[in-house]
Amino acid sequence: MSRMIHVFERTTHEAHEWVNDLAGRTGWTNEREVLHLLRAVMMRIRDHLPLNEMAQFSSQLPIILRGMFFEGWQPKLTPVQERHAADFIAAIDAEVGDVIDYQGPSDIKAVFNVINARISRGEVEDIRACLPQELRDFWPVP
Structure with a gap:
């Protein structure tokens, strides 16, 4: 049982590191709103990816x-x-426009930069390669 609890503690800590990283990049202080932004951007990225790439990213x-x-x-609705x-x-x-601190594209790029910093460069490149050119151009190169 204690080993299982350790897994929960570790993943909670890792997720909190992502949230803290994004909060530092955006200057936001409300962790709930930071997590909301992170989730919204990741889900939108997800909806652009083919199944295999989605699985590799999520891993x-x-x-x-x-x-x-x-x-x-909803698999039948993806990829968009x-x-x-x-x-x-x-x-x-x-999704997040009602957040007072939300700065639009710069906050979305902050999420991209967190992803760039926290997953492998090769996976970031694979994800970006699945996106339309305009979106690849918007996402900073790792």
Whole structure:
């Protein structure tokens, strides 16, 4: 039992590190809102990926974030055919635009930078390669 509890503690700690990293990059102080932004961007990325790439990306996430990544996923609706970065940004705006600290594209790029810093460079490159060109151009190169 104690080994299982250790797994829960470790993944909670890892997820908290992601949230703290993003909070530092955005300057946000409300952890709940930071997690909401992280979740919204990751789910939108997820909806652009083919199944194999989605699985490879999620395998590098802390277990708690992996659960959030797949929450609400509807396989028949993915991958989305959205071609423009403006549409991606608008979808995130609709999700977190009511957060007072939200700064639009710069906060979305902060999430991309957290992903760049916390998963392997090769996986980031694979994810970016699955995205439309405008979105690849929007996501900073790791």
